């Protein structure tokens with residue numbers, strides 16, 4: 001049985017573009033994301049991928065529609081509850097790693113674990129385990145500036161896994177990397193799914209990412225068009 005980790009129904013979002021005009025970016029999107037799979041959403045620049053990802057992850061609110069994550073309706077949560085829920089259940093990876101420059105790799109990964117209540121020692125222990133999984137055990141004491149772009153992004157992947165999230169949202173995760181480093185990150189996602197049971201939702205304008213997805217959707221004109229884009 002394939003469990004649905006996210007169920008979204010009728011998501012609408014408009015942005016005001018001038019005093020008396022607004023533009024509808026998401027026109028009633030309904031979507032189900034399955035556990036233990038990599039779902040990829042592709043679409044042209046400006047199609048609304050980041051907007052959708054922000055809404056599905058509770059970083060932004062839709063104008064209409066309902067989102068269940070792990071069966072919980074996130075619109076019913078207060079901002080404080082939602083923030084706690086996100087830190088615990090959702091991992092984020094963005095195009096730019098957003099690591100804190102003054103902290104080492106292992107500290108960067110340990111911070112969200114401490115925010116979830118763990119002691120410094122326990123958080124470091126888990127952080128080192130995660131850095132080992134992403135192939136950076138020997139770089140754990142380095143600061144971001146001492147790491148390559150690909151290594152920095154692998155630290156960001158380890159940080160996204162910090163609290164063992166139900167799902168990892170990745171927005172153009174390899175958009176800032178060369179193709180060799182991009183491939184390393186894609187293989188890492190597949191390995192994390194196959195060997196560690198993680199679920200991913202990846203959005204990208206790059207059609208190359210279609211081959212990463214177990215399930216692939218395309219977003220166009222504010223809606224999801226489901227052709228047979230998956231390569232598997």
Ligand SMILES: Nc1ncnc2c1ncn2[C@@H]1O[C@H](COP(=O)(O)OP(=O)(O)OP(=O)(O)O)[C@@H](O)[C@H]1O
Pocket residue numbers: 015016017025043044045046047048049050051052204205
């Ligand atoms: N806060 C905002 N206010 C006004 N317009 C916005 C806002 N956020 C996004 N938009 C507009 O909504 C549209 C969709 O933006 P979004 O960032 O979701 O697209 P995208 O598909 O992720 O694009 P890209 O691949 O270039 O990152 C764009 O036209 C953008 O200018």
